[in-house]
């Protein structure tokens with residue numbers, strides 16, 4: 478198993494998207510990234526306490542007594558996670574599960590409940606769902622979406638410096654500002 482595997486993994490999903498938006502706004506983020514100070518801790522088994530998880534692993538190991546450690550985690554983890562967990566557990570993948578010590582098992586439990594990653598940077602723009610930055614909303618009349626600087630110029634959606642958590646809010650921003658801008662243009666044309 479190659480150690481470098483662990484250096485190329487990425488994390489995604491709604492919580493990660495929202496967290497990354499907060500991180501990007503943090504003044505010292507670049508320094509903290511360089512100094513490996515931004516850590517992400519994931520509870521891979523949130524429904525089980527450490528004690529219950531330990532019992533569950535004991536049961537799994539008993540049922541797979543003669544199997545090697547690397548072949549005993551199928552029921553516990555998604556396929557893609559198994560290799561990483563084996564490396565980080567520091568338990569030999571070839572070791573028979575009935576030879577795994579209590580100390581090793583307890584380390585495995587802690588690893589699953591406190592899976593820690595060091596954040597090294599942000600994903601590429603191509604992977605982004607929403608963009609921060611853009612036209613300053615102070616420069617736009619929110620009742621019409623017309624620019625305060627350039628008459629007859631309207632803004633809506635992503636081009637504005639507005640971003641929200643994922644969950645439909647960004648689409649709502651696009652729909653509401655688009656509707657307002659469209660209606661304002663229509664009203665203006667009627668008056669002409």
Ligand SMILES: Cc1cc2nc3c(=O)[nH]c(=O)nc-3n(C[C@H](O)[C@H](O)[C@H](O)COP(=O)(O)OP(=O)(O)OC[C@H]3O[C@@H](n4cnc5c(N)ncnc54)[C@H](O)[C@@H]3O)c2cc1C
Nearest residue numbers: 605606607633634635636642643644645646647648649651
């Ligand atoms: C994968 C993904 C998942 C998302 N999931 C969610 C979600 O779950 N909830 C949520 O709230 N938001 C979500 N978003 C964000 C949301 O889709 C955007 O905030 C929203 O679509 C922005 O609308 P918009 O009209 O401003 O821009 P866009 O939807 O990007 O529309 C801009 C349009 O302009 C066109 N265009 C660009 N340049 C030109 C040009 N020169 N001439 C003519 N046309 C041009 C583009 O082709 C595009 O059709 C997601 C975004 C992505 C990428």
